[in-house]
Each structure stands twice: as C-alpha cells, then as structure tokens.
Amino acid sequence: MDKLRALQYLVKVADTLSFTRAAKAFGVPASSISRRIADLEADLGVQLLHRTTRTVRMTEIGARYLEQVRGALAQLDDAEEQAGRHGSTPGGTLRISAMPGYSRLLMPALVAFGDRYPGILLDVHLSDALVDLGRDQIDIAIRGGRLPQERVVARRLDPNQFLLAASPDYLARRGTPRTFDDLRDHDALLYRGPNALLKWQGRDEDGWHEVPVAPAFISNDGASLLAMACRGRGLVLLPEWALKDALRCGELVHISLDRPLAIGRGGEAGIYLMYLQTRYQIPKVRVAVDFLVEQLGSNPPA
Structure with a gap:
C-alpha cells in the first residue's frame, strides 16, 4: 500500500467531505480514493471515516489522526518545495x-505583490480568529494585539494606536467628552471579538480599568462600526490606521480625553505579521514576508 498517497487522499476527503470531489482533485476514480482509504483503515485497525450513501465524515479517532497527519504532510510539502525551488523563481500557493x-x-x-510575483497564487482568508500556523497550514498571519507568545517570528507592522472619534454632527448634538465620566452620557459603538465583547479600558493613577459606556451598536466588523460612526450614531474607538481616511476628509473628528483610552491594557500592542521560521526558507514565503514588511511596516500606504 502507498501510505503517503492514502494519507493525501484522506486529507482531501476530510476537506471536501466527498469522495467524488477528492477524486476530481487528484484525477482518479472515486473508487480508487475509497479503496486506498479502506486499505489505510485496515492497516491501522481503526475506522477513520463514517460513510453513508449520501455523506462522509470523520470519526472521532479519525479526526485526531488527521490532525497529526496534516502537520507531517505539511512538513513534507515544505521540504519538497524548498528543495525543488532552490534558486528558482518563487511560485506555488501562498496562504495568508x-x-x-x-x-x-x-x-x-497584495495586488502589487501579485504583479511582481505572478507565479504565486494567493489564498487569503480574512478572520479575527487565532490560527495555529502549523496546524492550519497558514504561511503568513496578520493579527492585532500584544506580542505573540507562540513559537513564531513576529514582525510588527504598526503600533496599533487606538483613537476615539465621532462625527461632527454627533458632537454638535451630544457635546464633546473630555473625561472618562463624560463617556457615560454618550453612545458607544463596540467591537465584538472572536470570544467576547471588547470593553474600553482607561488608565488613571491606579492603573488600567474598564470604562463603563452605553452600547448603541455592536459588531464584529470594524468597517460597520466606522460606517455607523460616520452616520452620527455614536463614539467609536478604532486603530488609527482604520480611522485615517475618515479623519482626513472630516467625516470623523478625533476626540482627545484627559487620560489614555484603549482596547486592552497596555503591553507591546501592535499589528504583527507572523510566520514560522522554518517556512521562511521557502522562496514564496521569504519574498512575501520581505515585501509585506516593506509595504506595510511603520507607515502603511495611504
């Protein structure tokens, strides 16, 4: 039995939940996919898939086995790609x-990157959820927050400074807050993270603490919060890079309080570009990291 081929088939079936789609991806009959995986199950002595006439899904032990297999196959792909493309033009699929x-x-x-490296296919996933770069087969991740503690290389692109803002119309109607206490009389547009609502944090002589505000709108999409703020629906606390255009054209006005206000309680906050050091040796990853740090680091393009 070709175990490597069987493992590749298993991963594709798990991703597509279909023998037919997996077979199409490899250009082989569906019966070949099914037979190879059955041989693998017989060799292991366990059932990896639940099969019916209409559906296929992983068993509990199959899911655990697959999680370990993915990492091994990813490392093998990295080694083959690094060896095969040594000294050649970067190419392949880059997952961001x-x-x-x-x-x-x-x-x-990324548009500019694609123009420079047309041989690299960009596969971009937009999400606030944390990722495991190895397990999730992600080449590069960009996230905001404190300096990551994981075993990854993290390059800071932006300090991610938060600014409080509102539309001129809103401030004309409700007044401009100057203190934490003033915020109690205003409507707040709040961001919901992957796990919880992100509360506003203020710092005074006693340190950081939650600042009570009255939510008027909640969303897990920063663009929606920005749009609501521009329509005069309340105060918004977003990163400077997210507010820059609206502040420049006058749709929003920056509000300065007498004390620092932020999301989170200090630390080395920022926007970080993260990758595994071992993957930096792969040409497509190396050129992408260097290009994005150059384009987005410190002073993102207007």
Whole structure:
C-alpha cells in the first residue's frame, strides 16, 4: 500500500467531505480514493471515516489522526518545495490569514505583490480568529494585539494606536467628552471579538480599568462600526490606521480625553505579521514576508 498517497487522499476527503470531489482533485476514480482509504483503515485497525450513501465524515479517532497527519504532510510539502525551488523563481500557493478590518491596507499591497510575483497564487482568508500556523497550514498571519507568545517570528507592522472619534454632527448634538465620566452620557459603538465583547479600558493613577459606556451598536466588523460612526450614531474607538481616511476628509473628528483610552491594557500592542521560521526558507514565503514588511511596516500606504 502507498501510505503517503492514502494519507493525501484522506486529507482531501476530510476537506471536501466527498469522495467524488477528492477524486476530481487528484484525477482518479472515486473508487480508487475509497479503496486506498479502506486499505489505510485496515492497516491501522481503526475506522477513520463514517460513510453513508449520501455523506462522509470523520470519526472521532479519525479526526485526531488527521490532525497529526496534516502537520507531517505539511512538513513534507515544505521540504519538497524548498528543495525543488532552490534558486528558482518563487511560485506555488501562498496562504495568508489576516484580520478583516486590515484588508483595506493589505489588499493593495497584495495586488502589487501579485504583479511582481505572478507565479504565486494567493489564498487569503480574512478572520479575527487565532490560527495555529502549523496546524492550519497558514504561511503568513496578520493579527492585532500584544506580542505573540507562540513559537513564531513576529514582525510588527504598526503600533496599533487606538483613537476615539465621532462625527461632527454627533458632537454638535451630544457635546464633546473630555473625561472618562463624560463617556457615560454618550453612545458607544463596540467591537465584538472572536470570544467576547471588547470593553474600553482607561488608565488613571491606579492603573488600567474598564470604562463603563452605553452600547448603541455592536459588531464584529470594524468597517460597520466606522460606517455607523460616520452616520452620527455614536463614539467609536478604532486603530488609527482604520480611522485615517475618515479623519482626513472630516467625516470623523478625533476626540482627545484627559487620560489614555484603549482596547486592552497596555503591553507591546501592535499589528504583527507572523510566520514560522522554518517556512521562511521557502522562496514564496521569504519574498512575501520581505515585501509585506516593506509595504506595510511603520507607515502603511495611504
């Protein structure tokens, strides 16, 4: 039995939940896919898939086995790609995971990257959820927050400074807050992260603490919060890079309080580009990291 081929088939069936689609991807009959996986199950002595006439899904033990197999296959693919493309033009599929709100800055950079490296296929996933670069087979991840503690290389693109803002119309109607206490009398547009609502944090002489505000709108999409703020629906607390255009054209006004206000309680906050050091040796990853850090680092394009 060709175990490597069987493992590749298993991964594709798990991803597509279909023998037919997996067979199409490999250009072989569906019966070949099914037979190879059955041989693998017999060799292991366990059932990896639940099969019916209409559906296919992983068993519990199959899911655990697959999680370990993915990492091994990814390492093998990396080794083969690194050896096969040594000294050659970068190519292949580059998988990038980034925050949805950052896409406004990221996409123009990726267009320019695609023009320079047409042989690289970009596979971009927009999500705020945390990723495991190895397990999720992601080449590059861009996330905001504190300096990651995982075993990854993290290059800071932006300090991710948060600014409080509102539309001129809103401020004319409700007044301009100057203190934390003033915020109690205003409507707040709040961001919901992957796991919880992100509360506003203020710092005074006693340190950081939650600042109570009255939510008027909640969303997990920064662009929606920005749009609501521009329509005069309340105060918004977003990164400077997200507010820059609206502040420049006057749709929003920056509000300065007497004390620092942020999302989170200090630390080395920022927008980080992250990758595994071992994958940096692969040409497509190396050129992408260098290009994106150059394009987006410190002073993102307007």
